[in-house]
Amino acid sequence: AxxxxxxxxxxxxxxxxxxxxxxxxxxxxxxxxxxxxxxxxxxxxxxxxxxxxxxxxxxxxxxxxxxxxxxxxxxxxxxxxxxxxxxxxxxxxxxxxxxxxxxxxxxxxxxxxxxxxxxxxxxxxxxxxxxxxxxxxxxxxxxxxxxxxxxxxxxxxxxxxxxxxxxxxxxxxxxxxxxxxxxxxxxxxxxxxxxxxxxxxxxxxxxxxxxxxxxxxxxxxxxxxxxxxxxxxxxxxxxxxxxxxxxxxxxxxxxxxxxxxxxxxxxxxxxxxxxxxxxxxxxxxxxxxxxxxxxxxxxxxxxxxxxxxxxxxxxxxxxxxxxxxxxxxxxxxxxxxxxxxxxxxxxxxxxxxxxxxxxxxxxxxxxxxxxxxxxxxxxxxxxxxxxxxFRPTTLPHYLSTGNYGLDDYRDVFFLLIFPTLQILVPIVLTLAVFRLRExxxxxxxxxxxxxxxxxxxxxxxxxxxxxxxxVRHPPLPVEVKSERHRISAAGKFLKAFPNPKKMDAELKRAERFSGNEDAHLALRGDAFFIRREFEPARKFYALAVAKNPRSYAALQLERADFLAGRIDLDPASLLNELKSGKSGDEINRRLGIYYLDALKQPVEAMKYFKSSLETNPEQAHKKGMESALSQYGKQWRRLTSRGQDPDSLPGLYFHMLNTEVNRARLNFFQIDQPF
Structure with missing residues (x-):
């Protein structure tokens, strides 16, 4: 590193x-x-x-x-x-x-x-x-x-x-x-x-x-x-x-x-x-x-x-x-x-x-x-x-097959350049040592x-x-420190899942550096949401939205209300309303929630979220849907590159929608979204 x-x-x-x-x-x-x-x-x-x-x-x-x-x-x-x-x-x-x-x-x-x-x-x-x-x-x-x-x-x-x-x-x-x-x-x-x-x-x-x-x-x-x-x-x-x-x-x-x-x-x-x-x-x-x-x-x-x-x-x-x-x-x-x-x-x-x-x-x-x-x-x-x-991945086995084809540049490197270096470098080193010795x-x-x-x-x-x-590592602003400790809290919670003690300790450090209460409250809600404890989750989301109506917690609160049985989402009725010409941002958003949380079909869910944002790009739920789209985009590329179905993506990836948290927590996959 x-x-x-x-x-x-x-x-x-x-x-x-x-x-x-x-x-x-x-x-x-x-x-x-x-x-x-x-x-x-x-x-x-x-x-x-x-x-x-x-x-x-x-x-x-x-x-x-x-x-x-x-x-x-x-x-x-x-x-x-x-x-x-x-x-x-x-x-x-x-x-x-x-x-x-x-x-x-x-x-x-x-x-x-x-x-x-x-x-x-x-x-x-x-x-x-x-x-x-x-x-x-x-x-x-x-x-x-x-x-x-x-x-x-x-x-x-x-x-x-x-x-x-x-x-x-x-x-x-x-x-x-x-x-x-x-x-x-x-x-x-x-x-x-x-x-x-x-x-x-x-x-x-x-x-x-x-x-x-x-x-x-x-x-x-x-x-x-x-x-x-x-x-x-x-x-x-x-x-x-x-x-x-x-x-x-x-x-x-x-x-x-x-x-x-x-x-x-x-x-x-x-x-x-x-x-x-x-x-x-x-x-x-x-x-x-x-x-x-x-x-x-x-x-x-x-x-x-x-x-x-x-x-x-x-x-x-x-x-x-x-x-x-x-x-x-x-x-x-x-x-x-x-x-x-x-x-x-x-x-x-x-x-x-x-x-x-x-x-x-x-x-x-x-x-x-x-x-x-x-x-x-x-x-x-x-x-x-x-x-x-004698495992079939060894070089002798490869040579025994009689197939010496080099299909692409990686084959050339691993089957030609690298083995040649492995042979030549020790020989050169040996000759150099004896030459210097003389x-x-x-x-x-x-x-x-x-x-x-x-x-x-x-x-x-x-x-x-x-x-x-x-010179290259000056003191960081308190806002940056707070954000990083909050991201650290998410990472430690997921590593020690389902124990939230390490997350709580890290969130206290974040709160000490900066207020930013809505983000802290939303993350505490995520910790309950990921454990499918939707009632306490929605309480923290509601507090976060009260602090900042445009927080990503706005989308999470609506999802928690649906999963807790507080609101009913009927896809047939929502589709009829959409066809009748009613405002599409809320309907598309709710259809996205239904496909994501009820049918476990993230591909369709992301299409509805995208349509909702296109209809009303300044809505209060914007941040949550953008986070979901960004998160899905990263995982879509990873799954399709492996020949896997994007719909197989576990719901876990949509349980914590803070953009910064997901960027750091899943920083193994730094790729653009496909939308």
């Missing part, structure tokens, strides 16, 4: 963001909360821009590909970018472990750290999530720790860049703040070093302080976004802590984390146990290096324990600790030289187990099935027998400028982004 909204809309106002589920999370500022960090947007931006360019090319060729940030070029290339970042992380992991271990140990550790954890799911399946980006950022940060250990007399620019990377790391995923235990550990280590002179200590402290300033500058855009959107320096994430703050709750959560039947770490991803053993061996061999590593590893177990994520695949909150896992695995492989065959077999088995878990998670079991691990183990033979292992003359000449240039670029981009966010 940060990337699309910032590039396409030029702001981070997510209230009108298409397909944004939390559009109703309106804060005290009137803006919509965004609980997630903006760091991944920076990593994905080159791929998003490539998607924008491709969409522009399609438009130049007269293909109907929207330049809105949502069409398939944007999404597909961004997903591809996520996978590329995972692939780049694999190379960096090897480079990192190779600095400490033999080539064979580094290769085994890198491969199994990737294939025997839940990471493949987020690199190749659920790649719209930022976990591959997260792992890449963590590896880069940890690589700087290794460089520091190799030679502690680094220039100031090294610490500035390391600090800037720390800020970026936290912006990718907030729990990555645990990695800051490493520089804090180093500062304490320097302070306790009896052999270091006071001058040297001051220099080291100064360099780390400079890194801290750089971290703050890079993280400043996130703080600016929180302040502008939320009104506080917090993510406001309601899903942050779910475990009760008691010893028994924490211990029970740790037990589930390690041995639970759904995602227990040692059963789901047993490779972590091997990596932990390796880290202990590293600590016994080199406490100075491994001390902060073990401390960070322990802190990363906090997130899975206190944050609920049963609906996810594996222990994804442990993925930031993958550099630590790789170090531990490399230590085990290096020590077990006599048994390397066994180690490779064990790693391959753990990787195959992850693949089977993914296959069951995506194709066999219902979402979040209890005792998922044991159920998967029991069902492995059935996976092959049922044919689910060292080109240009790279060798520019090597001394890379660190300061990268630090300066990160700081400049961060400062510009902070200013942009502050």
């Amino acid at each position: 940060y990337l699309r909204s910032g590039f396409i809309d030029g702001d981070f106002d997510f209230f009108d963001e298409k397909r944004y589920w939390h559009f109703d999370a309106v804060t005290e500022t009137g803006y919509v909360a965004n609980y997630w960090p903006m760091g991944p947007a920076l990593f994905w931006s080159p791929f998003f821009l490539a998607g924008h360019g491709l969409a522009a090319v399609y438009n130049a060729m007269d293909y109907p590909v929207p330049l809105d940030g949502h069409s398939f070029p944007y999404q597909t290339l961004t997903f591809l970018g996520s996978s590329i970042e995972g692939f780049a992380a694999l190379f960096l992991c090897y480079a990192l472990t190779r600095r400490l271990y033999s080539a064979r140990a580094a290769l085994a550790a890198s491969v199994f750290a990737f294939t025997a954890t839940c990471l493949p799911y987020f690199v190749f399946v659920r790649n719209r999530m930022s976990h591959s980006t997260d792992v890449l950022a963590c590896l880069i940060f940890f690589y700087f720790y290794l460089k520091y250990r190799e030679s502690e007399s680094k220039p100031w620019s090294f610490f500035v860049l390391w600090g800037a990377l720390g800020g970026l790391l936290i912006m990718v995923r907030y729990i990555n703040v645990f990695y800051l235990i490493i520089p804090f550990w180093l500062i304490v280590e320097t302070a306790l070093d009896k052999e270091a002179s006071p001058k040297r200590k001051r220099i080291v402290f100064g360099k780390f302080f400079a890194g801290g300033i750089a971290l703050a500058v890079v993280f400043a855009p996130q703080l600016a976004a929180w302040n502008s959107l939320h009104g506080v320096l917090s993510s406001l994430n309601p899903y942050t802590v779910v475990v009760r703050p008691s010893l028994f709750s924490v211990l029970g959560s740790y037990k589930d984390f390690l041995f639970g039947g759904n995602q227990g770490l040692f059963f789901f991803e047993p490779i972590w146990a091997l990596g932990l053993v390796g880290l202990v061996f590293v600590f016994l061999r080199d406490r100075r290096f491994a001390g902060p590593c073990l401390a960070a590893a322990f802190l990363f177990t906090v997130a899975p324990v206190v944050v609920g994520h049963d609906g996810s695949f594996g222990q994804r909150y442990l993925l930031p600790a993958l550099p630590l896992l790789a170090i531990g695995l490399a230590e085990v492989v290096e020590r077990a030289r006599r048994f390397q065959g066994i180690v490779w077999v064990a790693g391959a088995a753990a990787s195959a187990w992850i693949f089977l878990l993914i296959a069951h998670y995506k194709t066999v079991f219902e979402h979040n099935v209890p005792d998922y691990i044991s159920q998967t183990f029991k069902n492995v033979p059935s996976l092959f027998e049922s044919g689910e292992f 060292g080109t003359p240009l790279f060798k000449k520019a090597k001394g400028y890379v660190v300061p240039a990268a630090a300066a670029a990160l700081l400049a981009i961060s400062a510009a982004a902070t200013i942009f966010i502050a």
Whole structure:
């Protein structure tokens, strides 16, 4: 959302963001909360821009590909970018472990750290999530720790860049703040070093302080976004802590984390146990290096324990600790030289187990099935027998049909361009890595400028982004805040239907910002109308009409009177009156109500509403009928595009006729009406 909204809309106002589920999370500022960090947007931006360019090319060729940030070029290339970042992380992991271990140990550790954890799911399946980006950022940060250990007399620019990377790391995923235990550990280590002179200590402290300033500058855009959107320096994430703050709750959560039947770490991803053993061996061999590593590893177990994520695949909150896992695995492989065959077999088995878990998670079991691990183990033979292992949607199946026809531009993209990119990009990356490793003359000449240039670029981009966010999100007028809270009330009511408590709380916030009583009263009437409690609904509608006779509640009041049995609508009599030449606006409107609420035929109902408005465009019921027409128009296009009958549209879509409420509540479908 940060990337699309910032590039396409030029702001981070997510209230009108298409397909944004939390559009109703309106804060005290009137803006919509965004609980997630903006760091991944920076990593994905080159791929998003490539998607924008491709969409522009399609438009130049007269293909109907929207330049809105949502069409398939944007999404597909961004997903591809996520996978590329995972692939780049694999190379960096090897480079990192190779600095400490033999080539064979580094290769085994890198491969199994990737294939025997839940990471493949987020690199190749659920790649719209930022976990591959997260792992890449963590590896880069940890690589700087290794460089520091190799030679502690680094220039100031090294610490500035390391600090800037720390800020970026936290912006990718907030729990990555645990990695800051490493520089804090180093500062304490320097302070306790009896052999270091006071001058040297001051220099080291100064360099780390400079890194801290750089971290703050890079993280400043996130703080600016929180302040502008939320009104506080917090993510406001309601899903942050779910475990009760008691010893028994924490211990029970740790037990589930390690041995639970759904995602227990040692059963789901047993490779972590091997990596932990390796880290202990590293600590016994080199406490100075491994001390902060073990401390960070322990802190990363906090997130899975206190944050609920049963609906996810594996222990994804442990993925930031993958550099630590790789170090531990490399230590085990290096020590077990006599048994390397066994180690490779064990790693391959753990990787195959992850693949089977993914296959069951995506194709066999219902979402979040209890005792998922044991159920998967029991069902492995059935996976092959049922044919689910070779699904007819796979590329091999498509090739086996012998039908290689490309019917339209989407076929060309998904069956030709995208698979080609998937093959070529890893090859190009591999060649580039080995070329850089050999060292080109240009790279060798520019090597001394890379660190300061990268630090300066990160700081400049961060400062510009902070200013942009502050300028583009001024305080909203109280009328806008009131309207948005009212729309939020409608959204929260429908999500928690039929409980109106959240709606009432949000309406109170709306009323605090602005009077606009008729809209608030009408929405309270809608809450009863949608539950088919027509008597209390009509009372609120009547109050709303008394405040504003031209409110959309005027139409709703007439509908509630009809459904409550207070007025009788006879279509035959109404049609005769219409033929006799009587005023058509009221008759057409009442016929529309009859077809909509009695016969459940919205197609005919909308025709009568349209005729009523054409006869008398200034009638008091205008707003309600325009809302109904607008709402129907959106859904008509959606249903007909799917080959469905527009008359199958549920009455729910006409229960809340406030135009703004419907625009936001159903903002997934931003399309014109067909009338």
